[in-house]
Amino acid sequence: MKELMEQIKTDLMDIFTHLHENPEVSWKEFETTKYLASFLEKQGAKVRTFSECTGVIADIGEGFPVVAVRADIDALWQEVDGQFQANHSCGHDAHMTIAIGVLMTLKRLSSLPKGTIRFIFQPAEEKGDGALTMVDKGVVDDVDYLYGVHLRPEMELSDGYASPAIIHGGARFLKGTIQSDDAHGARPHLGKNAIEVGASFVSMLNGIHLDPLVPYSVKMTSFHAGGESANIIPGSATFSLDLRAQQNDTMEQLVTKVKDIAASLEKLYNTSIQLETAANVAAAEVNREAQAFMERGIIEALRNEKLHAPLVSTGGDDFHFYTIKRPHLKATMLGLGCGLTPGLHHPKMTFNREAMLDAVHILTITVLETLKEGKK
Template sequence: MKEILVNLQSRLDEIFTHLHEHAEVSWQEYQTTNFIAKLLKEAGMKPQLFEDMTGLYVDIGKGTPKVGFRTDIDALWQEVDGVFKANHSCGHDGHMTMAIGTALVLKEMEANLAGAVRILFQPAEEKAAGARAFVEKGVIDDLDYLFGVHVRPLKELQDGTYAPALYHGAARLFTGSIIGEEAHGARPELGINAIEVGAAIVDGLQKIWTDPNVSASVKMTQFNAGGTSTNIIPGKATFSIDSRAQTNEVMDAITAGIKRVIASVEVMYGAKVDLQVDANIVAALVNDEAMEHMRNAIIDVVGESACALPVVTPGGEDFHFYTYDRPNLKATMLGLGCGVTPGLHHPDMTFNRERLLTGVKIITKAISRAL
């Protein structure tokens, strides 16, 4: 594999620069999909695209793929230097670069592979929808193993260290509306004040108790009510709730608690409260066997001193829907310690791009071990 990797660093730099400069948001990754497909075709591979959505996958080796590697391909929409734009501030440009690099290396090794590998270029991770779309397409049905990767901030991993697993938390985001009754400010008894109903919901959320040994939080993050007149009691409001938990079981307990709060507030005030789930991300379900393959791959490439412990992080990742929906799938994510600063999702996020080649080496080793 050494000969294959000699000239790969400069190639990865070119690929990363293009992907970084041509970021696209979820479900609109058309140029990204076509760029990756063209690059893979030029390397002698046969990428498979979809007629009804962005994203693609490619198989390398003979037979039915049993080992897979997944990357996300979408970007965030955020303000950068005063202008709103698609921006790869979550590292997906780096993830794609490593996935392409891994595909190029595996293609060169194809004659010596012990089986077939599938590389997945998944859209809409930021919408927590792409993984389930791939599950529904049957893309992972034949896989026994699935690996992923995510760049990590300095507070989690030092530059040049690598973790064999990422234990992301669960996140569930709700939006709701309150329908009360407007009234004159002088006659509050004739109305149902949507602001007071919202305040009662906030108070109720603070009384949801879960396992204290598991990190969790639930809080209202948006609330809008009333107009420009200060003497009208508002009858309508909209709100958002952000809930987080380190395990899926605690997230389910929080969700049940939110529903109890809403039901009791409706009875207390005689208001109607509509609630819906806008986004749902499950917590990591890491397979020990897959994690061991990744741990040994890290040690093979960079040595035991650079192999960190698995990272427990409150952030979310829709990668974990693969194992949530397919419990028999053996999966883990490589945590790439590459000096991410100032932090993930910061508009000026940057990291040490030299670690991308190391990531390719570790991922290729993990895939070879799983095969």
């Protein structure tokens, strides 16, 4: 297997460089989709794209079971050296490269076990609705096992190590508005001060108490009210809330508490407060059988001492919507130690690119073992 890794290494690094240097943000991955579709067709895969959205599906092999490998394809929009631009600071360029490497390696084997290997190049992970769109398009309806991969920061997992599961927490981002009339600074009794409403909101959020054994948090991350005139009391404001929970049922409890607070403040201040969900990412639902196959892949590729326990992360990934929306799926996500610094989403994020070959090796073995033993 390592000989095959060396055969594709140069091509993989060139692919990564192209993807890294041509980032595209969520739902605008048009050139990325074209590039992937063209390359995968040349590899002999059965390729499917969508007229309504970006993203690529590629199949090799035939029959059952159906084992899928998912890679996210979008970049972030962030400030880099004083200029806002699309930027692959979350590692999606690496995830695409790894999935391509698995396909290239499998195609070079003399024979494959019976079954279909599907590669899902999914758009808009950063928006939190890319996986849901793929589910709606039926791309996992016939899939039995689903594997993903994500680079991990050095502080979480050292270079050369790998984890068979990432236990992501759930995340929900709410946008809110406070709507009332402005008032003169000399006559505060004639209006409702949106800033005071916002301050009360923050105070009451800090008073939410749920099961302390399950990590959770809620905080206001933006608040905008008022203008240039210091003698006007602003009646209206917009704000954003960031909610996190390690379990999906805890997230629902947290959302209910936040809505209850908004309703209470409406009555207290006699104003209007509206909340809407801007994005929603589910907490992980890891399948033990899929995790066991991934463990075997890590041990065979890297040796037993490089196997790390499943990672618990407060971060989120819309990968987990696949299993929530299609409970028959057996899924897990590979956590890849790769010397990643300073951290995910940092504009200057960097990592050991050689580690991508480790991930290709791990996932290739995992897919093969699943095809052999994971019968439908």
